[in-house]
Amino acid sequence: MTSKLPLFLNGEFVKSKSKKTLEVTNPLSQEVLCQVPCATKEEIDQAVLSACDAFLTWKEIPPPERARLMMAYAALLKEHQEELAEILSKENGKTFEDAKGDVWRGIEVVEQAANIPSLLMGETLENVARGIDSYSYVQPLGVCAGITPFNFPAMIPLWMFPMAIACGNTFLLKPSEQDPMTPNRLAELFVEAGAPKGVLQVIHGTKQQVDDILTHPDIKTISFVGSVPVGQYIYKTGTENLKRVQAFAGAKNHMVIMPDADKQRTVENLVGASVGAAGQRCMAISVAIFVGKSKEWIQDVKQEMEKVKPGPWDSPESGYGPLISKTAKERVLSLIETGKSEAMCLLDGSNCQVEGFPEGNWIGPTLFTDVPTSSTIYKTEIFGPVLLTMNVDTLDEAIRVVNLNPYGNGTSIFTGSGRAARKYRHEVEVGQVGINIPIPVPLPFFSFTGWKGSFYGDLHAYGKQAVRFYTETKTVTERWFEGGDSEGANLTIKLK
Ligand code: NAD
Secondary structure (H helix, E strand, O other): OOOEOOEEEOOEEEOOOOOOEEEEEOOOOOOEEEEEEOOOHHHHHHHHHHHHHHHHHHOOOOHHHHHHHHHHHHHHHHHOHHHHHHHHHHHHOOOHHHHHHHHHHHHHHHHHHOOHHHHOOOOEEEEEEOOEEEEEEEEEOOEEEEEOOOOOOOHHHHHHHHHHHHOOOEEEEEOOOOOOHHHHHHHHHHHHOOOOOOOEEEOOOOHHHHHHHHOOOOEEEEEEEOOHHHHHHHHHHHHHOOOEEEEEOOOOEEEEEOOOOOHHHHHHHHHHHHHHHHHOOOOOEEEEEEEHHHHHHHHHHHHHHHOOOEOOOOOOOOOEOOOOOHHHHHHHHHHHHHHHOOOEEEEOOOOOOOOOOOOOOOOOOEEEEOOOOOOHHHHOOOOOOEEEEEEEOOHHHHHHHHHHOOEEOOEEEEOOOHHHHHHHHHHOOOOOEEEOOOOOOOOOOOOEOOEEOOEEOOOOEOHHHHHHHOEEEEEEEEEOOOOOOOOOOOOOOOOO
16 A cells, blocks of 8 residues: 655645545556545645634745745755656656756746845835825735646746745645645755745645635635646636636647758757657647748658657656656547548657556657648647647748637747747737747746736736735825915815
8 A cells, every 4th residue: 555645734744534545656657656635625724724824924024034935945945956856757757857957947936936025025106296105015915825737746836836925925735636746845845944834735636625725715816727628617716706816728839930940950949849748848839830941841850759769767868758647648649540630640659669668658759740720639739749730831821820829828930030030029929939949938037928728817927927916015105294284175086
């Protein structure tokens, strides 16, 4: 019998009373790594109550002290980066190098959270009217909650709780049930860095636990990252329950390839961005649009893809790991089969096997060409190592295709022309644009700004937008009488 993963309630790791558990499996071998409990309603209530209590003290802690906690946490995470990456690789399947990247991109957000005093500064204006000054403060909201996906079990929880907590809130995290061991370790290290009791709570589970969060009267905000249908559900249910919600959802990201681009670098970047992490990235490039003569490079893309070999996380030879689960593999295989009747399959990774790991959820690099925009494989987020390509004659046509797509997470143009790049970045209706950069995930001093069907809400993750999401603004208007005669009652709204 494998161990049951604890919940993190009121500063302590405790065994859940829930009888309902799910298995966390190693995607390489199907070995059961642990049981993850589906927290009971009472445990969730207890977590929220403890977070409410902790808020009363935590909100009064001066921002420089909160910043010091984040500095200590970032340092500790760096010290434990490899250990965290190993836990992450074992439960998620990601290669060790990629897992270290997952942890690192999270650490960068913690570093940003350590800048919180300057990020929290309000605005002032003297003499808004004669002898009257105005200024604003931002204040924390209370208990904030986060619901995270399987594909970045370190980075995405770290997008959320460090910024929320640095702003003076307390936080309830519900990580993915598919790789919950990494987030538990993140919580353990947070305590070791000096986090006070109750400031962070981690509960585990699936839909029922998410519903308990969405309807809990004492939770003020919901941050969600995951698939489109769940994102829409979270946004609708969360706002219906009068909460502030930011929901980051799925995507279909296009790379536009101009004939004047650097061919070798374009091909290599395209392959890395499409099949890296087995395509299980919300910013993966899943569609390449070849403009004009660049379509002649499709054979080079195929050759480059053939060089990429999936394998176990701890082998430096592995290009990427297995898919997260057998279910995910079956879903991608079925989409590949559908694709064969919709487009040309130039490279088929359906029958991929990796020596020594017969039970791994393997899918090899897969390439479809001449993919119509009406096809299922174009309209669906495949979330596997599958690249679709299409050819157009002009940049205008490419922009039209991208803008007609309902998603708007990321896109990229590879070109040697400043004019083409400028036109693309200006006209494309996508929130994160790379110019000769395949996966343009912004660093944490900016915000993660997906658009259209890839995001539901107003304020995005990390950066200045996260500070606005996790705080309320209070504006003060102030006057000090100087003596002399009073002016009588002011019966208008005008400041005198
Ligand atoms: P998912 O939607 O299945 O799960 C995300 C979270 O929601 C998990 O914690 C899960 O337990 C919970 N959940 C699942 N079903 C639910 C339901 N019916 N009701 C309430 N909660 C539910 O997503 P996933 O498979 O873990 O992650 C992959 C998806 O996340 C992809 O679509 C990917 O594009 C997206 N993603 C988006 C971003 C972004 O920034 N836009 C980043 C990473 C991943």
